[in-house]
Amino acid sequence: MAIPLNPKQLVSFEEVLTSQMMSQDALIRLLIEKGIFSEDEFLKIVKAVDRERKRWKGNNFMVGD
Numbered sequence: 765m766a767i768p769l770n771p772k773q774l775v776s777f778e779e780v781l782t783s784q785m786m787s788q789d790a791l792i793r794l795l796i797e798k799g800i801f802s803e804d805e806f807l808k809i810v811k812a813v814d815r816e817r818k819r820w821k822g823n824n825f826m827v828g829d
Contacts, residue, residue: 796803 792806795801796806
C-alpha cells in the first residue's frame with residue numbers, strides 16, 4: 765500500500781542537486797586540506813571519469829541500463 769506524501773516535505777530536484785554538490789565540494793576540499801590527495805590528483809581522476817562516461821555514452825551504455 766502506498767504511503768501518501770506530505771507536500772511540505774517535498775523538495776525540488778534543483779534543491780537536492782544543489783545540496784549534493786555543496787556536500788561533495790566540502791568533502792573534496794576537506795580531503796585536499798588534510799592531504800589525503802592533491803588537487804592535481806583529484807582533477808586527474810575527474811578527467812578520467814569524464815572520459816569513461818563519454819566512452820560509455822558513445823557505446824550507448826549508461827549506468828542504470
